[in-house]
Amino acid sequence: MTRVSPADQLSIALPKGRLEVRAVELLRSRGYDITVPDRQLVAEDTDGRVRVMLVKNSDLPTYVYHGIAGLGICGTDVIYESGYEFFRLLELPFGHTRMCLASRTDHDPEQDTGRLRVASKYTRFARDYFQERGIPCEIIKLAGSVELAPVLGLAPYIVDLVETGNTLIANNLHVVKELEEIKVVLIANPAYYKFHYKSIDALVDTLREGRA
Numbered sequence: 001m002t003r004v005s006p007a008d009q010l011s012i013a014l015p016k017g018r019l020e021v022r023a024v025e026l027l028r029s030r031g032y033d034i035t036v037p038d039r040q041l042v043a044e045d046t047d048g049r050v051r052v053m054l055v056k057n058s059d060l061p062t063y064v065y066h067g068i069a070g071l072g073i074c075g076t077d078v079i080y081e082s083g084y085e086f087f088r089l090l091e092l093p094f095g096h097t098r099m100c101l102a103s104r105t106d107h108d109p110e111q112d113t114g115r116l117r118v119a120s121k122y123t124r125f126a127r128d129y130f131q132e133r134g135i136p137c138e139i140i141k142l143a144g145s146v147e148l149a150p151v152l153g154l155a156p157y158i159v160d161l162v163e164t165g166n167t168l169i170a171n172n173l174h175v176v177k178e179l180e181e182i183k184v185v186l187i188a189n190p191a192y193y194k195f196h197y198k199s200i201d202a203l204v205d206t207l208r209e210g211r212a
């Protein structure tokens, strides 16, 4: 295939790490010949149809909101935390997880008095979840390794993503309640979509149906 003109090239932000690998695999399986060399943060497929940018997971909505990338592949958890609205074009067949309330297995809920003390990376989600249900809470923001909070006594509860559950088990924690199913979706900056809808719709069809 000849290279597409730069005006028809689509820009896609991918989150570095686990989802990046799955997203690049998906593009490759659909005929986009793309390789991202180690430590390189921007790459194109050989036909120039797509340009991918590898960004930090939590920064991805910011790049798409500001139109630096027109499209993005991102978890609904991260989109919610950003507070931004996007067009959600397609749910992708990987990366499903659960947002859960968890505690130490030996925690006695009878000890909970007053406000629920919860540590989380997902403070917007956690605050809104409990407020909407009229449950008084104190949310403590952490940047990572949230499972440490109940182990070290910072907070009896965490709100965090659970995928395999192995991290909880390894730290003597358990799921108290599943709060929401988290999906990975293809998002678009609305203005970018209006200018590139033909190419974007073709990409969505390709990703959905498995043909390039």
Ligand code: PRP
Pocket (backbone or CB within 6 Å): 143, 144, 145, 146, 147, 160, 161, 162, 163, 164, 165, 166, 167, 168
């Ligand atoms: C996520 C999440 C849990 C873990 C759950 O953390 O916040 O810690 O994965 O996965 P599991 O149920 O399969 O064990 P991540 O790997 O993104 O690292 P972080 O805690 O440092 O943010």
